[in-house]
Amino acid sequence: MSSYENKLSRRAFTGAVGVAAAATAAGLGAAPAQAAGTPSAGPAEREFRASRGRPSRRPNILFILGDDLGWADLSAYGSPHIRTPNLDRLARQGVRFTDAYSGSATCSPTRFSLYTGRYPARTRGGLAEPIADRSVGLEPTHPTLASLLKASGYATALIGKWHAGYLPDHSPTKSGWDEFFGNFGGALEYYSKLGPGGEYDLYEGDAEYKDLRYYTRIITERASEYVSRDHRGRPWLLNLNFTTPHWPWIADGDTEQSAEIVRRIRAGDGRALWHQDGGSVEKYKEMVEDLDRSVGEVLKALKRSGQEEHTVVVFSSDNGGERFSCNWPLSGNKASLQEGGIRVPNIVRWPARLDGGQVSRVPVFSPDWTATLLEVAGARPHPAYPLDGVSLAGYLLRGEKAVERDLFWRVRGERALRRGNWKYYRGKSGRDQLFDLAGDIREQADKATVEPARLAELRAAWEAVDAGLLPYPA
Structure with a gap:
C-alpha cells in the first residue's frame, strides 16, 4: 500500500451515504477519498475527503498558469517572505496538492502537455525546450483540450502566454480556442511588448493589438471581463496564462527599468530580456505578490458574475522556479528534472463538488488535468490521440483509489x-x-x-x- 492510498474517514463516509444515490444518478457519484499528509509548511491541514456529492451541471473551467513560479513561492506552500492571500484562500477553499508536477521543465513543452494531455515528445513541436523560433509549433490538426471541449459545446478562450508556435501556421485560434488575447512567444518586455528580437508581441486573435500598459494589468482586465460575460448558457473554458513572474524583472511601475531594456533590445542585444544583470529577491517578491493580486481580481469578478459555484478553478505553474525563486527544500530549478525544476504549486477548487481545506499527496502532473477536465465536462479524448495523463475525477469526486502509475x-x-x-x-x-x-x-x-x-x-x-x-x- 502506498503512502497516498485511499483511506475512509468516518466523517466523510457518513456524509457521503446520504447523497450517493442522487449523485450516482447524475453520473457524478460521491464517496470518501484519501487521507493525505503534507510537508510541514502551509495552512492547517485536514484529512482529504470526497466531494460534497451534489449533482452538478457541466462546469465552467478556469485554468490559471503562473510562469516560472517555484514550488515554495506561495505562502500556502511555505514561503517565508512572500505573501499570497488570494491563492492561499483558493487553497483553503479547495484541494492543495503537495506532490504536483509540470509536464516538463521549461515553458513550451509543459504547455504542449497541458494543451494535448500527452507527453511533449509525442509531437515535433514539443521537442523544442522551449520553442524559440518559427519553425515548429502545435499542429492545428492535433486535438487539444480546447478543441475537444469546443466540439462538446463549450466556449473557449486563451488569454496570456501561448508559447506553442507562431503565426502564420500556429495559434490558439487554429487549435480550438474561439478567442485569443496575448503573446505568442516565451517572454516579452512587460510595457513595450517587445520580444527578444525586437518584434511586437501582443495580439487579439491573429492581429496585433496596441496597448503599452503593464502586461499583467492588461490580461487581468481581459480575463475579468471574460468570466463576467454572458455566455448565453454555454459552459466555458478559459486558459489564463500569466507571464508573471518570468523575467525580465519588471514590476508594475518600473518604467525606467523598462525603458533601459527596450533600449538594449533595439540596439540589437538579443539577451536583454534575460535581464541577467537585474532583479533581486525583493523584486521577485513584488512580482509574485502582483500575480496573487491579479488572480484575486479575476476570482472576484467570477464571484460577482454568480458563476463561482459551478466553475472549476485550477492553478499551477508551468515549471519550477528560476534565479530568485524559493524552491527549498527541493534541489534544482527550471530546466532540470530534479524536483525543483518540475514540482510546482497546484490547487483545484470547485465549490459545487469539492469540500475546501483539503491537502493531497497524490502525485499528479500537467497531462492529468487535461484528462480530468475532459471527464468532468462530459467530453472524450480523440481515439487516435490517446492521453498520457489520467483523470483525477474518480479520486476527487467519487472517492475512488488514486490511480498508481509512473510519471x-x-x-x-x-x-x-x-x-x-x-x-x-x-x-x-x-x-x-x-x-x-x-x-x-x-x-x-x-x-x-x-x-x-x-x-x-x-x-x-x-x-x-x-x-x-x-x-x-x-
Whole structure:
C-alpha cells in the first residue's frame, strides 16, 4: 500500500451515504477519498475527503498558469517572505496538492502537455525546450483540450502566454480556442511588448493589438471581463496564462527599468530580456505578490458574475522556479528534472463538488488535468490521440483509489521517472540515481547501490516509454 492510498474517514463516509444515490444518478457519484499528509509548511491541514456529492451541471473551467513560479513561492506552500492571500484562500477553499508536477521543465513543452494531455515528445513541436523560433509549433490538426471541449459545446478562450508556435501556421485560434488575447512567444518586455528580437508581441486573435500598459494589468482586465460575460448558457473554458513572474524583472511601475531594456533590445542585444544583470529577491517578491493580486481580481469578478459555484478553478505553474525563486527544500530549478525544476504549486477548487481545506499527496502532473477536465465536462479524448495523463475525477469526486502509475519526464540530457515515492533520475553527468522521496525530498541520499534491482526496474520502465516517443533532431 502506498503512502497516498485511499483511506475512509468516518466523517466523510457518513456524509457521503446520504447523497450517493442522487449523485450516482447524475453520473457524478460521491464517496470518501484519501487521507493525505503534507510537508510541514502551509495552512492547517485536514484529512482529504470526497466531494460534497451534489449533482452538478457541466462546469465552467478556469485554468490559471503562473510562469516560472517555484514550488515554495506561495505562502500556502511555505514561503517565508512572500505573501499570497488570494491563492492561499483558493487553497483553503479547495484541494492543495503537495506532490504536483509540470509536464516538463521549461515553458513550451509543459504547455504542449497541458494543451494535448500527452507527453511533449509525442509531437515535433514539443521537442523544442522551449520553442524559440518559427519553425515548429502545435499542429492545428492535433486535438487539444480546447478543441475537444469546443466540439462538446463549450466556449473557449486563451488569454496570456501561448508559447506553442507562431503565426502564420500556429495559434490558439487554429487549435480550438474561439478567442485569443496575448503573446505568442516565451517572454516579452512587460510595457513595450517587445520580444527578444525586437518584434511586437501582443495580439487579439491573429492581429496585433496596441496597448503599452503593464502586461499583467492588461490580461487581468481581459480575463475579468471574460468570466463576467454572458455566455448565453454555454459552459466555458478559459486558459489564463500569466507571464508573471518570468523575467525580465519588471514590476508594475518600473518604467525606467523598462525603458533601459527596450533600449538594449533595439540596439540589437538579443539577451536583454534575460535581464541577467537585474532583479533581486525583493523584486521577485513584488512580482509574485502582483500575480496573487491579479488572480484575486479575476476570482472576484467570477464571484460577482454568480458563476463561482459551478466553475472549476485550477492553478499551477508551468515549471519550477528560476534565479530568485524559493524552491527549498527541493534541489534544482527550471530546466532540470530534479524536483525543483518540475514540482510546482497546484490547487483545484470547485465549490459545487469539492469540500475546501483539503491537502493531497497524490502525485499528479500537467497531462492529468487535461484528462480530468475532459471527464468532468462530459467530453472524450480523440481515439487516435490517446492521453498520457489520467483523470483525477474518480479520486476527487467519487472517492475512488488514486490511480498508481509512473510519471515520466524527458529533456535533453536528463531523464526521470517517479513510481510511488521512488524516483529514478539521470542528469547531465550520465549517472543513474535513485531517490526515496518519502524521506528525501531534497534528492541527496542516492539509493542506487543499495537498491540495484529497483533502479534497473525503473530505468527499464523509463526506456520503454521513451521508445515510443519522437527522437530529438540531431
